[in-house]
Structure formats: C-alpha cells, structure tokens
Amino acid sequence: MYTTELQKNAQPTAVEDPARVAEFEARIARDEFIEPKDWMPEAYRRTLVRQMSQHAHSEIVGMLPEGNWITRAPSLRRKAVLLAKVQDEGGHGLYIYAAAETLGTSREQMVDALHSGKAKYSTIFNYPTLTWADIGAIGWLVDGAAIMNQVPLQRASYGPYARAMVRICKEESFHQRQGFEIMMGLAAGTAAQKRMAQDALNRWWWPSLMMFGPPDDNSPNSAQSMRWRIKRETNDELRQKFVDVTVPQAEAIGLTIPDPDLTWNEARGAYDFGAIDWDEFYAVVRGEGPTAKERLKARNDAWNEGAWVREAATAHAAKRARKAEAA
C-alpha cells in the first residue's frame, strides 16, 4: 500500500543528532506543539503524513455515500442540511491536506496516491447507502465515531493538525446531532420507517466499530504514535468509549444494537460487546469493500471533469499576477 511504499522508498536518513532528538522528545514530554519549521525526526514527519493524508482522503471520499442522497432527501430542509454537511466534509479534507502540506508533501502527491488507488482511506466509506435511514445512521454513528477519535487529536503534538481538529470537531458535533435527529424521527414514525432505521443500524453498527482500526495488540503504529503524542488514546480505548455512549442513545429511541453479546459489565463500568469480524475489516482495507471500485471511479471522474476549472483558475491567477507586475 501507499504508506508502506512511501516508507520503503524513503532514502535512508542520516543518523539523527542525538541532542536534537533529545530536545524534540523533551518538547513532546512538556506537551508543546511541534510547528512546521521546527526540527523533527524524519519518522515523526512520515507518520504524520501517513495519518493526515489518510484522514484527508477519508473526508473527501466520505462525501460520496451521502452525496448519493442529496437529490433524494425527503424535504427541502433535509436537503439543505445534508448539502451543508457534505460541503463541511469537503472543507475538512481541505484543512487537513493544507496541514499535511506543511510537512513537505504536496497536495498533488497525496491526491495522486488516492486516485491511483495506492492510498488508504477509512474502511467505512466502502459501504453503500441504500435508504434514507442510512444518512441518519452515518451522521449518528460514523460522525459519532469520528468525533470520538478526533477530540483527542485536538491535542495531537503537531500544531497544524491539532488546530485543524478544533474546528472540525465543532462541525462533526453538529453532524452527529443531525444524524441522530433523522434516526429519532424514523424510529418514532410508522412501522415501516422504524424498520428502515433498524435496518440501517444493523448494517452500519459493525463497520462503525471497525473505523477505530485494528485491536491494540495488532496495531503496528499505535505504540509509537502514542509515545509521540500524536494519538492520545488507543484504538480499543476509543472503540469502547464509543460503544458506551452509543448504546444508551439507541435505547432512548427504541432501536436495538445488533449484537447478542452486548451486556453491561458492572465491574468494568462499561459494555462488553461481541467479536468484530476482522477478516471483513482487512478485506475492506485491501480495497475489496462493496463500493471500493465505485468510490475510486467517482473520485477520478470528478478530478478529470474538473480539469477545466483548475486550468481556468490557474490562467486567471497568472493574468492577475502579470497585471500586478505591470502596475
């Protein structure tokens, strides 16, 4: 995959000055933000480019499953809200691409990796949106999971990433509520509407738990990312928190989490939940998800069809620059 290749192709770095490494680590220990012009170990830079580019791609590809429903939203209000949400996701992608560029990787390189199919993006966006209730389920569960993961990233050690997350989390919080409101309406509606809401929950629940990544004992990047304070909580810790806040929400609207093993564990003060199908997760990561080909084609088509806009904007900018020079 892309990131592994990036690491393989990297030139062996000169041995890093131990004094600089020690100073960097001391800054991390003091919880200082690392800024673009500060010295940082090459491996830290590569880890950030890996995670941030995957994150930005997820936001952009994440526009597609919901975009599918803009023309079919059941009312003008729902359409306006969904349109605004999908635009927000595009904005999130742009903030994170811009933050990742401060590490010396160009937007073109990142976008090329996505369009050629080399880059990873979140598994969750390789599932289809079959009914309107899926839009509710995405807002409630997918944005809910995204917030759980992104709140700690507001304190990630790399300043531009952490600051991008502050605004993103505010917007994601609105997205989560709009999704829950859709589900609440459907669950309190006709029997057919409630069935539709339950069906969407059944299909999106397990993929939402997979969003948090592999279990901690099989997460090759976690330990180092935690040491560098890029990640502040592990995949399993965040997954557990998500289950614990979401189960009571489902109960409040009369929907059932599709997990026969779900039980409240008094001693842990947390829910025990059933086994996740990690074979499915790794298959989706490998690009075998139900809508993987469709998503990649949609991104490539949008890029190719937008070529004339990029060319026109570049020509206009060049004209303005020439005028400014002549003045």
Ligand code: FAQ
């Ligand atoms: N999908 O060692 P770890 C959103 C990969 S934004 C695909 O645990 P790490 C907004 C991982 O990259 C959703 N691949 O890795 C929205 C690594 O591969 P690599 C995205 C996954 O980085 C809502 C390998 O497995 N959010 O939803 C996944 O320490 C609604 C081993 O894993 C972010 O990206 C996965 N689910 O932890 C938009 C948040 N999980 O790179 C529209 C930032 C793992 O070695 C509508 N990212 N992999 O080749 C993170 O917090 C972390 O990168 C994790 C993974 C937690 C995702």
